[in-house]
Amino acid sequence: MTERYQNYVNGEWIDTRTNETFETTDPATPAEVVAEYQLSDGSDAEAAVEAAATAQDEWGQTPAPERGALLREAGSILADRKEELTELLTREEGKTHAEAGGEVQRAIDIFYYYAEKTRDLGGTVKSASGPRTNLYTVDEPVGVAGLITPWNYPIAIPAWKLAPALATGNTVVLKPAKVAPGVAVALFEALDEAGLPDGVANVVTGPGSTVGNTLVTHEDVDAVSFTGSGEVGHMVYDQATDDGKRVQTELGGKNPTVVSDSADVEDAAEIVANGAFGVTGQACTACSRAIVHTDLYDEFVDAVVAQAESIEIGPGDEYDMGPQVTESELEGTLDYIEVAEREGATLETGGGQPEGDRFGDGYYVEPTVFSGVDNDFRIAQEEVFGPVLAVIEVEDFEAGLAAANDVQYGLSASIVTDDHTEAERFVREVEAGVAKVNAKTTGLELHVPFGGFKQSSSETWREQGDAGIDFYTIEKTVYDGF
Structure with missing residues (x-):
């Protein structure tokens, strides 16, 4: 029997409002259907953004180590499901078992990494020029983040966008690629099981022309992170920056x-x-x-x-x-x-x-x-x-x-x-x-910045490591005269 997946919006697993679906198939045996997903439209994405916007203040005020504990628990749930997710990734995307297993483990490691980073979140203390003044900075979440991810690393890339966004107090809506969305949806299953509050993280499957476009243009989305083709990425960048959103794009390479x-x-x-x-x-x-x-x-x-x-x-x-x-x-x-x-x-x-x-x-x-x-x-x-x-x-x-x-x-x-x-x-x-x-061009450590020059990136914000945290936070300077 074909596995059937739903969208995750405001803490509930739901069908799309049109009740339309699409199927994924195994690239090794294309006649074999792997799973069925929701063919969402702009209204489904809008509902997810509204849920994220409603949840943002409370999640942003949650103590960072508490947010980290949820990420750590979600990582443990993913670890328990590693073999299952490895097989799903292989069947939908075509990677070898070893490659797929390595990618799933990377997603687990990313969740653990940012869970620990929550203990160090905060600002910096500086010396004031005058007496009786405390001078320091506070890092605050940007707000609602729209995440658009590709099929070629269908769990690692969603994880390295999602985990730092949640760790720093942002709420999110993710649109995974239609070709292989199963393992991305599994991230939200793990977060749900770990007890993530309603609306904090949402996933909506469907085409970029409707779901993705809504995330880029919706007035309640404050930041957009996109990985994909250069042609689409440049359009995403132009649309989002025209609306004053914070944007990072990671595109192609040669x-x-x-x-x-x-x-x-x-x-x-x-x-x-x-x-x-x-x-x-x-x-x-x-x-x-x-x-x-x-x-x-x-x-x-x-x-x-x-x-x-x-x-x-x-x-x-x-x-x-x-x-x-x-x-x-x-x-x-x-x-x-x-x-x-x-x-x-x-x-x-x-x-x-x-x-x-x-x-x-x-x-x-x-x-x-x-x-x-x-x-x-x-x-x-x-x-x-x-x-x-x-x-x-x-x-x-x-x-x-x-x-x-x-x-x-x-x-x-x-x-x-x-x-x-x-x-x-x-x-x-x-x-x-x-x-x-003396090393191959592929293969990335998760705790150092990743991004490109020229047409490979918007050259705005890097991903992973501390750079991932920087993208999802905004700094406030405080002069305290007490």
Whole structure:
């Protein structure tokens, strides 16, 4: 029997006002329905915002450690359900069991982290210029936060927006992506079971054109946090800032790994392959460009091709790389592969859909490597969001750094080198919000800021760690003359 999920509004699990629903399917076996959700419209989102606005004052005045205790309890409930949620994530989004389990654990860790951070919330004390005056600051919640999240990390990204918002006393309405909303809804099941007061956290499933638009434009929403495509993100930013809302957007990437002439080729190929083909390349921080010194170029291409060809593709519960999430995502990847060949890139491996009984009608694509790529090719400039790697040859470190920066994005970047001077220069000069040395472009610690440069971000507020708290709080300065 298909699992049926409801919206969570004002402490109740309810159907949408139109009684319309939509289904999710398993990208490994698209004929298999996973679950049914509410196809909400703007009126459902409005009701959720009104509930959040009503609950905000009382929640904001709740002692921060008490808010933290609720987050901690919700994290424990998620931990008890980890295997169940891992399986649901794999079935809806297509990640391997190991990848899905790691993502669920990250959501648990995020809840625990911000639960502990509530003990340190507050302001700062300063020395006043005159006598008999206490001078200090107080951090207050921004208000009602509208959260719009993508399908590619369907529990981790909602968690890293939701947990700091609640920890700092804000109320929230979340709209998860329609493709894989189940594990996001589970966050609210955990919060409900933990005893969260009515209206503090609400989830409404449905399309961005109605639900998402309401969260961006509603007069009672004070802050908007969006992760998704650049095209939509820029519209969200413009609409929300026109209304005076606080906004953060995290958008796409075209992330490079520079391979220096001092690098170990096998190590570099493994680092690049892990960054390019992990989570089927469906990460905003995935490595899509390997920029390789000419002295190592041919050897590196052979090594990374071997890495790609060693990956076993299939359903996520058994294999190294799962399917793409939808047919449209698969078609988009295949279209980019065709474009790369037309532009003159050399297809070294992959480039098509695997054949065999285990693939059925699933949305599978082979890990793909192109050599002979110029940095102005579309395959080197535009986000593909699939397991496709462009290998670019450069004559020296200077050319490699220039190529790394010669894109409109600036999210994550890495270098593989044994030269400490090169590493230091790369970290200083690369135009990316995340810079790594001898590591893959993917993978983030939860207690440090995350965000991009250029078209990868609004460049306003970072997420995660203390930066996550900063976005959801506003500072008041107090002069106390008692």
